[in-house]
Structure formats: structure tokens, C-alpha cells
Amino acid sequence: MQIIDPAQTQANPGNPDYFTGAVTLRRMAATEPPTNVKMFRVEFAAGARTHWHVHGGVQVLVVLEGRCRFQHAGGPVEEAGAGTVIHIPAGEKHWHGASSDAPMVHLAVNVDAETDWLEAVTEEQYRG
Numbered sequence: 001m002q003i004i005d006p007a008q009t010q011a012n013p014g015n016p017d018y019f020t021g022a023v024t025l026r027r028m029a030a031t032e033p034p035t036n037v038k039m040f041r042v043e044f045a046a047g048a049r050t051h052w053h054v055h056g057g058v059q060v061l062v063v064l065e066g067r068c069r070f071q072h073a074g075g076p077v078e079e080a081g082a083g084t085v086i087h088i089p090a091g092e093k094h095w096h097g098a099s100s101d102a103p104m105v106h107l108a109v110n111v112d113a114e115t116d117w118l119e120a121v122t123e124e125q126y127r128g
Helices: 123-127
Strands: 023-030 037-044 053-055 058-065 067-072 078-081 085-088 094-098 104-111 115-117
Touching: 053 094, 058 067, 067 085, 067 104, 094 104
Parallel strands: none
Antiparallel strands: 023 037, 037 104, 053 115, 058 085, 058 104, 067 078, 067 094
């Protein structure tokens, strides 16, 4: 058994090649094959977001605080509050981040999921 306290984990700034705005990532857990699971606590300032991206495996987002703004390619911009679980299938182009007026924290669980980072989300796309 391993206990991981977020306050004791290293906080890394989000790479501006992959994120717009102030984002902090904390790696919470990682396993090895045959089932490779990576878990991150991601803190977004108001208006901050990922770029468009695709995962090779499933991603599950658990909104811990605030409101998560998200979209899959071709779909509408949506929002979900704390306690909501968002399931993103392998290969689905998407982005996610905070609402424009408040910060947001989510737990990102990636299962066998390498990430292919794509273009930035424009202000027009973010606003929906």
C-alpha cells in the first residue's frame, strides 16, 4: 500500500506547448504494464485549459473543485461541477480546463494512454 499526500508531491507548471494559462500538475501515481495507469492532480487557474489532444487509451477526469469546461471535437462546449466523472474514450480529440471565472481542480486518470498534443484551443472555441 502507498499513501500519497498531494501537499507532499512536486508541483510542476504546465508546459505552455500543451496548456494555455496557469496550470499546475502533481503526479499522484503511476503503474507499469501490463496495465499502465498514470494519475495526475491538475490545478487550472480561471480560464486556463489544455490544448486539443488525443489519448491512445481511456482517460477519466474526476472534477474535485470548481467547474470543468470541456469539449470533444465536433461537440458543444460543456461544463461539469465538483464530483462529476468525465469518461473520454481512446482516440477522442478533446480539451478541458477551468471556467472563465473560477479555478478548477481535477484528477486525471490515464489508462494505457499516451498523449498526442495538438493545436491550442482558441478563445472563440473556449467560449463556445
